[in-house]
Amino acid sequence: MTEQDAIRMTNEVFADSFEIPKEKLLPEANIFNDLGLDSLDIVDLVVALQKKFQIIIRSDERVRNIRTLGDIYQFILTIKKELNK
């Protein structure tokens, strides 16, 4: 998976699941303060990312450190790399 794939597919999750306009989907956007997600949305974000990328991250402690969209892009790429090892 390329970085561009990770960005595109993650942005699709935010547009489809959370109805966020594409112009707001910037790497530095804070998913809570800038994009308006709350604690319930984080549960749905995990479910949507699992489905989109065919990964299992529900019990992954690193999810707790995610703050920005850029953090998600990097997290996805890391997970995919780990799976390919």
Next chain:
Amino acid sequence: MQLKRVAITGVGAITPLGNNVNALISGIESKKSAVEYIPEWDNNVGLRCKVGAAVRMENEKLIPRQNRRSMGRLSIFAVQAAEQAVKDSGIKTEQLTGGKLGCAIGSTMGSAESLAEAFEIMAADKDISNLSSTKFFQCVSHTAAMNTAQYLGITGYVLAPSAACASSLQAIGAGFDLIRLGKQDIMLCGGAEGLHPTVVGSFDVLYATSSNYNKEPKKTPRPFDAKRDGLVCGEGSGILVLEDFDLAKKRGAKIYAEIIGYNTCGNGSHVSESNREAIIFCIQETLKSAGLNPKDIDYINAHATATIQGDKEEANAIREIFGDSVPVSSLKGYIGHTLGASGAIELIASLVMMQKSTIYPTLNLEEPDIDCQGIHHVLQLEEKKIDILLKNCFAFGGINAALICKKYGV
């Protein structure tokens, strides 16, 4: 203790005939049936009834996503009907959040569509990891009340009577009691229900649904008719604003009617078979609570869903109490049986009849069944002054409810 008087000061409805009260009334006045053949239901093995009365949902995206995510179909209907009712009543935003305004909104169960989705997600592999965070809030039995209260910022009582087809009349009765007792000044009351094949199936397995008119959907349901063959499920929501009469008058509110009597009771005999004696007891207790005699009632809006047994028991109960002197009609032929919403939606239409001094006939009632005779069936539109009306609701589980409204100023 001096009980307070209770006024109805606002109404709102989402119905298979349209998404506001005017559309509902306009459909009824044009003798329109909202019942349609639903081709997708052919995929449900064993389902005999293929007709239903669906709402054309619209404007749901006007509800912000973070409110909407916990709403299934029925909660969206409830919120939209409640918004209409609040606007109609003219109550102010600060009253919604002041602690003396509550809501009682019932349904048979949580969103049937959401429940089916949740089971599909969880049951296949016994795996909950793909369940969304808000599916639970769509599925719970108090979903309509909870979502309406959250959306409008209601901080008073939040109740969710769940008594199948009597849910919304029980909700209105609960609001009536709370205001009478001085516990709340204003209550948003009513019910909501969503149409889904699993809901139809619950009646279908009991042979309580209509199945002979799948190719002629406009001819069913046929309340009290000799050729009736069961109920047709509908969906929607009806919400009424109930208000302390004196406070309503003080603020110059438009008053549709005053609620003057209510009763609900169990039949103590059978979960699915209506019982004439229990219906008679319920209506008589309602009359007693209003201090009225049968001759005081000008119109009865019947429950009459078009089941063989239910219609017969209701007609016989009405005959025993009222004889053939009081006009009786059912609205199920127009919008199907909206289950937990039916009491509220049909009461709202009955209040319009009261306002217009007009009684809408029972659609599809062509030849009253021999089992349902001896009462004054309304076959054609009748003009009659309605000062006092009675609304009936009878539910699976053997739960009956009845409510009496009096025209304002009478």
